[in-house]
Amino acid sequence: MACERTATLVADHFDDTLVPLQREALDQHARHCADCAQALDEARQTHAHLRTWQPQRVPAWSRPALPSAPQKRSRLRWAWWQWAPLAVSCVLALAVVLNVQISTGSQGMAIRFGASSTPDTAQLEARLAAFDAQYQAALQTLTQTLMQQQATDNARLMEAVIDSVVEQFGDSTARSLEQVIAYFESQREQDLQLLQASYQQLADSDYATIRSVEQLAMLVQGGQP
Amino acid sequence: MSLAEQDDALIRAALEGSARSWDQLVRRHETQVYNFSLRLTGNPADALDLMQEVFLGVYRNLHRFRGESQFSTWLFRIAHNKAIDMARRRPSSTSLESALEDAGDLIEARWQQLDDVPEQDPQALLDERQRNALLLAQMAALPLEQRLVVELKVFQSLTFEEIAELQDISANTAKTRFYTALRRLKALMEQDHGM
Numbered sequence: 001m002a003c004e005r006t007a008t009l010v011a012d013h014f015d016d017t018l019v020p021l022q023r024e025a026l027d028q029h030a031r032h033c034a035d036c037a038q039a040l041d042e043a044r045q046t047h048a049h050l051r052t053w054q055p056q057r058v059p060a061w062s063r064p065a066l067p068s069a070p071q072k073r074s075r076l077r078w079a080w081w082q083w084a085p086l087a088v089s090c091v092l093a094l095a096v097v098l099n100v101q102i103s104t105g106s107q108g109m110a111i112r113f114g115a116s117s118t119p120d121t122a123q124l125e126a127r128l129a130a131f132d133a134q135y136q137a138a139l140q141t142l143t144q145t146l147m148q149q150q151a152t153d154n155a156r157l158m159e160a161v162i163d164s165v166v167e168q169f170g171d172s173t174a175r176s177l178e179q180v181i182a183y184f185e186s187q188r189e190q191d192l193q194l195l196q197a198s199y200q201q202l203a204d205s206d207y208a209t210i211r212s213v214e215q216l217a218m219l220v221q222g223g224q225p
Numbered sequence: 226m227s228l229a230e231q232d233d234a235l236i237r238a239a240l241e242g243s244a245r246s247w248d249q250l251v252r253r254h255e256t257q258v259y260n261f262s263l264r265l266t267g268n269p270a271d272a273l274d275l276m277q278e279v280f281l282g283v284y285r286n287l288h289r290f291r292g293e294s295q296f297s298t299w300l301f302r303i304a305h306n307k308a309i310d311m312a313r314r315r316p317s318s319t320s321l322e323s324a325l326e327d328a329g330d331l332i333e334a335r336w337q338q339l340d341d342v343p344e345q346d347p348q349a350l351l352d353e354r355q356r357n358a359l360l361l362a363q364m365a366a367l368p369l370e371q372r373l374v375v376e377l378k379v380f381q382s383l384t385f386e387e388i389a390e391l392q393d394i395s396a397n398t399a400k401t402r403f404y405t406a407l408r409r410l411k412a413l414m415e416q417d418h419g420m
Contacts, residue, residue, distance in 0.1 A: 010407065011400030017384050039404075046407045049414055050379045053360055054353045058259045061273050064280050066239060066247040 003035040010036075010043045124218060128211065139203050143196060150192050154185060232296040240288060251280055254297065258304055264376055265308045267365035275311050279304045301381055305373065305391055312369045363413040371406035378403055 003009075012018055012026055030037045101112040158181050226234070232253070238246035258279050262272035282303045290299055364372055373392065377383045385403070389396040 007401050007404040008397065010404045011385060014378060014403075015385055016382075017386070039408075042411050043404070043407045046411045046414065047379060050360065050375070050410070052356055053260075053264070053380070054357055055256060055260050056263055056357065058255050058276075059269060059273065061255075061276070063248060063251050063255075064277065064284055066242070066244040066284070 003033050005029065005033075006036050006039045010039050013040055013043065014047060124215075128214075131211070131214075132207075135203075135207050139200070142203075143199065146196070146199070147192065150188075150195075154188050158185065229295050229297075233292060236287060236290060236296065247284070254300055255280075257297070258300070261301065261304055261376065261380070262308070264361065264364055264380065265369075265372060266311070267361050271311070271315070275304075275307060278307045278311065282307055301377075302391060305377070308373070309369070359417060363410055363417070366413055367406050367409055371402050371409070374399055374402045375406045375410070 009026055009029060012022070018026070030040050098113050103110050103112070161181060162177065232250065235246045235250040235253075239250055255276065258276050259272055262275040262279070263269065266272050266275055279300070283300060286303070290296065364375065367375065370392070374388060377388045377391065378385070383391070385396045385399045388399045392399065
């Protein structure tokens with residue numbers, strides 16, 4: 001073979017990727033090059049001889065069996081465990097965003113989303129109003145009892161003083177003393193009113209404290225009265 | 226559904242643990258792999274060994290198959306590498322005489338299978354086996370690198386660019402090997418048949 005293009009030309013002849021222009025140039029060269037034309041002819045014969053191969057049937061053989069542990073499944077199992085912490089984090093973040101409230105009461109466990117609903121506020125107001133009425137009644141009873149006790153004590157004191165003065169100095173002196181006692185009694189009335197006001201202020205303070213504690217407890221328990 | 230899509234479906238099922246899908250996948254390609262192995266090794270026993278190694282390699286790497294090429298292309302890439310590994314482990318004789326001995330074994334083995342295909346003309350079958358045996362003997366006389374190029378070009382219809390990439394050589398080297406192999410085969414043909 002004298003032509004240096006023969007090997008490439010013969011190989012390219014069997015390459016289906018040649019574009020028409022390349023194939024035309026190849027054929028053109030083979031028409032004018034005796035060496036390449038002969039090599040191409042022999043190569044076609046050899047190629048045709050090779051293509052006479054008849055596919056052989058596969059003899060009986062032991063096909064490799066698939067083991068019971070597929071490789072991809074194990075990779076998926078690892079992937080599931082790797083994603084589990086992220087999934088838990090997402091659930092917790094969602095619970096915070098939606099303000100999920102879980103509480104237990106006499107009717108069992110309850111789950112709420114977002115702020116307390118309107119019916120819970122009404123229940124709270126009703127309970128506070130009942131508590132207020134109960135407090136006012138108890139306070140009124142206490143005040144009346146205190147005033148009656150004070151009046152009884154004052155009357156007893158005045159009688160004791162008058163009896164003592166009449167016994168020692170006579171009736172005229174007793175009249176002057178009655179005026180003094182009247183003044184004293186008016187002062188006691190004022191003291192009593194001041195005392196009543198103090199009791200009222202103290203009771204109001206206690207009531208405000210109790211109400212605040214109760215509201216705080218309801219908030220902690222998720223609005224359950 | 227195309228053949229490639231059927232392959233992909235079988236692969237997915239096999240990866241999920243379906244032994245039946247794996248068996249179907251092997252059966253769909255075993256004839257091609259066996260004939261590839263037979264032409265490269267020159268005898269049925271080595272061809273079966275090579276086929277076994279090829280499918281074991283396929284199983285071990287099946288989870289790496291990304292579907293970027295056809296499964297058959299990926300399969301023959303593995304087969305090509307396994308054939309080279311086996312040739313390095315078992316340096317076979319390249320003499321025409323020993324190859325013809327192996328070809329004779331093949332003919333005898335195929336005669337034993339004639340009872341399995343009673344509808345086929347025994348004489349035609351014998352002629353076919355003899356042609357194949359002769360071809361095997363001639364292929365066996367080629368150096369492995371030339372045999373591989375002929376196999377990949379003539380029987381697997383790869384381009385020279387694909388062959389070059391597979392064998393990590395230049396396309397021109399692949400073309401030169403192909404041309405040299407054809408000349409050698411032509412000489413053997415003339416020797417056997419007076420062509």
